[in-house]
Amino acid sequence: MAGADGAVLRTVPFITLRNKTGSNNxxxxxxxxxxxxxxxxxxxxxxxxxxxxxxxxxxPYFIPEDRERLAAIRETGIEGLWQDMERASxxxxxxxxxxxxxxxxxxACKRSSYFQESLGxxxxxxxxxxxxxxxxxxxxxxxxDLYWSVDxxxxxLVDMVERFGAGNVNIVAHSLGTRGVFLALVRMAxxxxxxxxxxxxVVLLAPDIDAGIFKxxxxxxxxxxxxxxxxVSGNDRPxxxxxxxxxxxxxxxxxxxxxxxxxxxxxxxxxxxxxxxxGHVYHLYHDAVIxxxxxxxxxxKTASQRSNLKQTGENYxxxxxxxxxxxxxxxx
Numbered sequence: 143m144a145g146a147d148g149a150v151l152r153t154v155p156f157i158t159l160r161n162k163t164g165s166n167n168x169x170x171x172x173x174x175x176x177x178x179x180x181x182x183x184x185x186x187x188x189x190x191x192x193x194x195x196x197x198x199x200x201x202p203y204f205i206p207e208d209r210e211r212l213a214a215i216r217e218t219g220i221e222g223l224w225q226d227m228e229r230a231s232x233x234x235x236x237x238x239x240x241x242x243x244x245x246x247x248x249x250a251c252k253r254s255s256y257f258q259e260s261l262g263x264x265x266x267x268x269x270x271x272x273x274x275x276x277x278x279x280x281x282x283x284x285x286x287d288l289y290w291s292v293d294x295x296x297x298x299l300v301d302m303v304e305r306f307g308a309g310n311v312n313i314v315a316h317s318l319g320t321r322g323v324f325l326a327l328v329r330m331a332x333x334x335x336x337x338x339x340x341x342x343x344v345v346l347l348a349p350d351i352d353a354g355i356f357k358x359x360x361x362x363x364x365x366x367x368x369x370x371x372x373x374v375s376g377n378d379r380p381x382x383x384x385x386x387x388x389x390x391x392x393x394x395x396x397x398x399x400x401x402x403x404x405x406x407x408x409x410x411x412x413x414x415x416x417x418x419x420x421g422h423v424y425h426l427y428h429d430a431v432i433x434x435x436x437x438x439x440x441x442x443k444t445a446s447q448r449s450n451l452k453q454t455g456e457n458y459x460x461x462x463x464x465x466x467x468x469x470x471x472x473x474x
Contacts, residue, residue: 148189148190149187149188149189150187150188150189151185151186151187151188151213152185152186152187152188152255152258152259152264153183153184153185153186154183154184154186154251154254154255154258154267154268154269155181155182155183155223155226155227155267155268155269156181156182156183156184156250156251156254156268156269156270156271157179157180157181157220157223157268157269157270157271157298158172158177158179158180158181158247158269158270158271158272158273159176159177159178159179159180159271159272159273159291159294160172160173160174160175160176160177160180160247160271160272160273161173161174161175161176161177161273162177162180168184168185168212168213168214168215168248169212169248171215171247172215172247172271173247173273174246174247174273174274174275174276174277175273176273176287176290177273179220179294179298180217180220181217181218181219181220181222181223182215182216182217182218182223183215183216183218184212184214184215184216184247184251184254184255184269185212185213185214185215185216186210186211186212186213186251186252186255187210187211187212187213188209188210188255188259189209189210189211190209210252210255210256211252212248212251212252223268224301224305227265227268228305228306230265230266231265231266231306232265232266234266234439234440234442235266235306235310235311235312235342236266236267236268236302236306236310236311236312237263237266237267237268237311237312237313237314237439238268238270238298238299238302238311238312238313238314239254239257239267239268239269239270239314239315240270240272240295240313240314240315240316240319240320240322240323241253241254241269241271241272241274241316241317241319242274242315242316242317242318242319242320242348242350243274243281243284243317243318243350243380244274244275244276244277244278244280244281244284245271245274245276246274246275246276247271247276249276250269250271250274251269251271253426254267254269256426257425257426260426260432261432261435261436261439261440262436262440263439263440270295270298272287272288272291272295272319272322273287273290273291274287274288274318275287281387284318285318288318288319288321288322289322289325291322292322292325292326292329295322295323295326296326296329296330299311299313299326299327299330299341300330303340303341308336308338308339308340309338309339309340309341309342309368310342311340311341311342312341312342312343312344312345312439313341313343313344313345313367314343314345314347314435314439315345315346315347315349316347316348316423316425317347317348317349317350317380317394317422318350320346320347320348320349320350320351320393320394321349321350321351323344323346324346324349324351324356324359324363327344327363327366327367328359328362328363330366331359331362331363331365331366332362334366336365336366337365339365339366339367339368340366340367341366341367341368342367342368342369342442343367343368343369343371343438343439343442344366344367344369344370344371345371345373345435345438345439346370346371346372346373346393346394347373347394347424347425348373348374348375348378348380348381348394348422348423348424348425349372349373349392349393349394350380350381350384350392350393350394351392351393351394352388352390352391352392352393353390353391353392353393353399353400354390354391354399356393356403357402357403360403360405360406364405364406369407369438369444370405370406370407371406371407371408371409371438371445372393372394372403372406372407372408372409373394373409373411373424373425373431374393374394374395374396374400374408374409374410374411374412375394375395375396375410375411375412375421375424376395376396376397376410376412377411377412377416377421378394378395378420378421378422379419379420379421379422380420380422381394381395381422382395396410396412400458403457404456404457405457406457407444407445407457407459408455408457408458408459409434409445409451409459409461410454410458410459410460410461411424411428411431411461412460413460413461413462413463414428414430414431414461414462414463415463430450430461430462430463430464431461433449433450433464434448434450434451434461437449445457445459450462450463450464
């Protein structure tokens with residue numbers, strides 16, 4: 143229900159590994175340190191900024207049309223949260239969403255709410271928030287906290303498969319969060335030795351993963367999912383910086399290092415305009431990307447079935463802006 147100022151309250155279920163600070167203020171309720179696994183709901187208030195909407199429709203860069211605020215955090219037991227999701231589950235199955243580097247809990251909730259709203263994922267999306275510091279200069283500390291989070295992430299994924307059934311759970315992860323998913327899947331593959339997919343869609347957005355290491359373990363994790371989609375871009379500035387830090391190309395950057403990933407659907411976004419300066423959070427701020435994700439997560443379509451994709455290799459597609467497709471007559 144909308145308030146007098148047009149504000150809408152949106153709710154996102156979460157599991158987090160962050161410490162409780164003891165504060166009752168929603169923004170400070172969870173900190174950036176490691177803590178016990180906790181669950182609950184974050185309520186995000188979204189208020190339209192009416193003056194910006196006419197401007198946002200006319201310029202090529204992203205301008206927020208809504209002001210989002212973390213209004214409340216409501217803790218509940220993990221078992222209660224699972225039961226709520228089981229009651230709300232449908233044939234499309236739940237989606238576990240992991241954020242990336244430099245994301246405090248408040249920002250994680252707001253971005254999850256925005257992503258949920260953009261794709262109509264209410265009652266399906268669950269945020270998994272590992273203890274990222276939310277500090278730009280703490281990249282290596284975030285890496286350490288991510289590695290620490292792999293074991294409880296694996297436990298969460300196993301629980302989801304047991305509760306919702308093999309092949310019904312979806313995973314969407316962004317940036318550094320994709321590395322946690324990758325490592326958790328490797329651990330599961332080495333234990334499960336499954337002959338049937340445990341997951342439906344595994345979507346890696348701007349993955350900050352060493353491309354060479356991903357190749358080494360790809361054959362192990364592929365049997366776990368019906369489909370693995372990797373979004374890449376030649377315009378991703380944080381991944382270019384990550385390459386400099388680590389010395390090797392990242393999986394989410396376009397280039398020859400992506401050769402040899404047979405069976406993975408690679409979606410290259412280099413041809414579409416950058417709507418946000420970093421070129422890294424396109425899943426939140428670019429309509430063409432949101433539309434493609436909608437066809438995956440809500441439509442269950444493979445790359446060869448989706449619109450606005452141009453196939454340029456056996457498992458490689460270039461995402462096209464709708465206007466380009468209209469001019470060329472190419473819908474794939």
